[in-house]
Amino acid sequence: MKRNVILFLILLLFFPAAALAEESYTFDTSETEKKPYHFGGYVELRPVLNVLDKDAALYQLQYYRDPRSTLMEWNGRFQLEGSYEKGIGSVFVKTNTDLRYSSFANGNERTAIFDGYGTLKPSPSWKVEVGKKTLKWGKGYAWNPVNFIDRPKDPYDPDLPIEGYIMATMDYIRSFDGPLKTFSFTPVIVPVYDHINDDFGVNNRINAAGKVYLLLYDMDLDFIFAADGSRTARMGMDFSRNITTSFEIHGELAYIKGYQQPFLDNAGVLQSRTQNVVSGLMGIRHLTTFDLTTILEYYHNGMGYSADDMKNYYNYIRQGYNGYQSTGNTQMLNVAQNLATGGYGRLSPMEDYLQLRLSQKEPFDILYFTPAVTFMFNLDDQSYNITPELLYTGITNLELRLRAGFIRGSRDTEFGEKANDYRFEFRAGYYF
Amino acid sequence: MLKTIVFLMTLLTAFPVYALDGTALLKQVDRNLNPESYDMYRKLINVEPDGKKKEFTLFSAKKGVDKVAALFLAPASEKGRSTLRLGDNMWLFIPNVGKPIRITSLQSVVGGVFNNADILNLDYAAEYDVVRVDDSGKEYLLFLKAKNKNVAYDQIKMWVDKGKKLPIKVECLTEANMLIKTLYFKDHKDFGGGIVRPAVIETDSPLYKGYKSVMIFAKIKKRSFKDEVFTLTYMPNLESLR
Numbered sequence: 001m002k003r004n005v006i007l008f009l010i011l012l013l014f015f016p017a018a019a020l021a022e023e024s025y026t027f028d029t030s031e032t033e034k035k036p037y038h039f040g041g042y043v044e045l046r047p048v049l050n051v052l053d054k055d056a057a058l059y060q061l062q063y064y065r066d067p068r069s070t071l072m073e074w075n076g077r078f079q080l081e082g083s084y085e086k087g088i089g090s091v092f093v094k095t096n097t098d099l100r101y102s103s104f105a106n107g108n109e110r111t112a113i114f115d116g117y118g119t120l121k122p123s124p125s126w127k128v129e130v131g132k133k134t135l136k137w138g139k140g141y142a143w144n145p146v147n148f149i150d151r152p153k154d155p156y157d158p159d160l161p162i163e164g165y166i167m168a169t170m171d172y173i174r175s176f177d178g179p180l181k182t183f184s185f186t187p188v189i190v191p192v193y194d195h196i197n198d199d200f201g202v203n204n205r206i207n208a209a210g211k212v213y214l215l216l217y218d219m220d221l222d223f224i225f226a227a228d229g230s231r232t233a234r235m236g237m238d239f240s241r242n243i244t245t246s247f248e249i250h251g252e253l254a255y256i257k258g259y260q261q262p263f264l265d266n267a268g269v270l271q272s273r274t275q276n277v278v279s280g281l282m283g284i285r286h287l288t289t290f291d292l293t294t295i296l297e298y299y300h301n302g303m304g305y306s307a308d309d310m311k312n313y314y315n316y317i318r319q320g321y322n323g324y325q326s327t328g329n330t331q332m333l334n335v336a337q338n339l340a341t342g343g344y345g346r347l348s349p350m351e352d353y354l355q356l357r358l359s360q361k362e363p364f365d366i367l368y369f370t371p372a373v374t375f376m377f378n379l380d381d382q383s384y385n386i387t388p389e390l391l392y393t394g395i396t397n398l399e400l401r402l403r404a405g406f407i408r409g410s411r412d413t414e415f416g417e418k419a420n421d422y423r424f425e426f427r428a429g430y431y432f
Numbered sequence: 433m434l435k436t437i438v439f440l441m442t443l444l445t446a447f448p449v450y451a452l453d454g455t456a457l458l459k460q461v462d463r464n465l466n467p468e469s470y471d472m473y474r475k476l477i478n479v480e481p482d483g484k485k486k487e488f489t490l491f492s493a494k495k496g497v498d499k500v501a502a503l504f505l506a507p508a509s510e511k512g513r514s515t516l517r518l519g520d521n522m523w524l525f526i527p528n529v530g531k532p533i534r535i536t537s538l539q540s541v542v543g544g545v546f547n548n549a550d551i552l553n554l555d556y557a558a559e560y561d562v563v564r565v566d567d568s569g570k571e572y573l574l575f576l577k578a579k580n581k582n583v584a585y586d587q588i589k590m591w592v593d594k595g596k597k598l599p600i601k602v603e604c605l606t607e608a609n610m611l612i613k614t615l616y617f618k619d620h621k622d623f624g625g626g627i628v629r630p631a632v633i634e635t636d637s638p639l640y641k642g643y644k645s646v647m648i649f650a651k652i653k654k655r656s657f658k659d660e661v662f663t664l665t666y667m668p669n670l671e672s673l674r
Contacts, residue, residue, distance in 0.1 A: 025475075025632060025646050025648050026648075027473075027475045027650050029473065029650045031489060032491070032505065032650065034674045040508055040511060085671075085672070090672070121669060121672060123658075124657075124658045124660040124661050125658070125660045127669065134530050136529070136530035136531040137531070139533075141533075159526070159528055159529050160528070161528045161530075171665050173660040173663050173665045173666060175658075175659030175660050175662070175663060182663045182664065182665070184664075186665070213664065213665060215518070215663070215664070218521055220534070220664065240534055241534075242520070242534055242536065242582075244581065244582070245520070245536045245538060245581070245583075246536050246538060248534045248536075250534075285534070287536050287538060289538075291539075293539075361539075361540075361543075362543065365640060365641065367478065367544060367643065368486070368543050393509070393543075394484075394486070396487070396509070397507050397508050397509045398509075431507070431508040431509035432508050
């Protein structure tokens with residue numbers, strides 16, 4: 001008996017897993033009881049160290065008054081969400097507060113309701129929603145050229161939540177047997193008036209848009225339109241399909257009518273051109289037997305600037321910067337800053353991009369650990385950005401991510417003229 | 433002559449096994465595990481070699497042979513995520529991402545030893561053909577082969593309790609006979625409505641040495657759903673089924 005106890009203790013000491021193997025598992029079903037309401041949230045701390053490129057045009061535009069070689073930013077995010085459901089109706093609200101502090105911009109805070117809408121669901125086939133929400137149309141990972149209604153997502157962090165627009169939507173769903181398994185139609189109305197979606201486009205318009213979704217021959221297909229209103233008319237389609245269990249292809253195609261683009265000519269004079277443009281995306285997602293996920297996407301941005309356009313813009317900033325240094329006049333730099341918000345400062349301002357993302361799930365048997373690297377290539381000027389990252393989600397509700405950014409390119413290229421050469425970021429997020 | 437006698441005797445001894453309809457037996461196992469259409473709750477526990485655990489709670493709904501949906505209820509970081517399977521098609525909906533993305537059966541939305549095919553499992557008979565049945569006294573050993581290349585495991589060996597017609601152990605293998613994981617079916621429980629089945633499935637894998645994942649079942653009940661519930665457009669609304 002004593003010998004058995006000693007043997008068990010030795011086993012417990014050296015092989016705790018063996019002792020655990022006999023553990024009985026319990027499932028307290030009270031935790032599955034449904035409540036009509038739900039509250040939750042997310043809090044995040046995100047310090048970022050930027051190593052700046054003093055010769056870059058966007059550095060000169062941003063830091064001309066306050067030169068520096070590095071910038072430390074302290075970012076915080078606080079999200080609260082709640083819902084209430086009764087019968088066929090429900091409401092959902094999600095608020096977002098962003099906090100930022102740096103020695104350059106000092107502290108600032110912005111709070112917004114990201115989502116806030118009511119839902120009526122009289123049957124599984126019908127749903128009506130009214131309020132502030134996002135639609136997230138498109139199949140691309142980094143970009144969505146057919147996402148005509150939402151604010152653009154960050155291609156360097158595509159899973160970040162974004163603020164919605166106030167709208168009314170409806171879903172009608174039908175299922176079938178045969179090659180067409182699902183049909184759904186989602187019409188959307190987006191009003192734009194003073195204080196209602198007033199950053200969407202031209203004021204005093206009611207915008208109509210819609211999406212038809214089909215699951216046809218195991219392929220997701222969407223046909224999307226947005227009628228002429230606050231923005232010019234546009235239409236598009238997307239698709240996604242698994243070729244094998246581990247290989248998916250997807251694509252998007254968008255046609256935008258009468259797109260008006262402000263630009264600087266080579267004399268530094270502000271011009272505008274109106275043209276019908278086509279944007280598109282083709283991508284694959286592949287998973288190997290050893291859990292390496294590859295996402296490769298090519299994006300053509302019909303609304304983007306050419307390499308020559310960008311060169312004119314960077315030259316304009318340099319002239320402004322030189323002028324400021326010799327005379328203290330900031331007029332040209334102010335114009336350049338306005339142009340940045342008007343298109344030159346977009347996250348993907350040029351025409352052709354390639355993104356390759358490799359992520360390895362749980363290497364060396366380290367559970368919940370995912371190292372990844374993302375390569376972003378600008379095909380127009382051959383500049384690039386490499387972003388390695390380490391993600392750990394092993395502690396319940398806690399997400400830890402360490403990320404670096406290596407931003408490379410010659411003069412007059414997109415990544416060569418970014419304000420920073422390197423970026424180091426740590427993100428700790430907790431869900432509750 | 434001697435060869436003929438040996439052949440006939442071999443045939444005679446083998447007859448009881450060949451007489452058994454393997455496909456019918458597998459279908460019986462499927463029905464004993466779950467009704468054809470049902471909803472249920474599950475807890476998934478990933479256990480690391482040092483004993484550290486991570487738990488997930490899911491609500492699941494299934495209809496017919498090829499429609500399954502699951503909604504994560506806990507922990508808070510996963511709440512609201514849902515997965516959908518329509519035959520060979522699988523999608524994951526993450527509330528922050530806001531749109532369903534296609535996933536594959538070999539990936540795992542929860543990490544650990546269970547993959548998406550284990551979480552969104554269809555009937556075995558819907559995905560596998562019975563190629564052989566061995567009778568070893570108390571148990572049957574079923575050798576299953578995937579019906580097509582889209583199925584997560586190319587081969588399965590299933591040990592079935594003869595009396596209860598329920599699985600005891602399942603080995604999942606590659607085409608090259610490499611063991612991917614073993615599922616152990618434990619703790620038979622009466623869920624009501626005539627459903628008596630194992631309430632716990634444990635799994636381990638030579639690919640994850642020392643790790644273990646456990647699936648605990650609760651509140652399995654027969655239920656019918658409209659087909660429209662199992663669509664991409666409905667994925668953000670699965671909570672309303674509970």
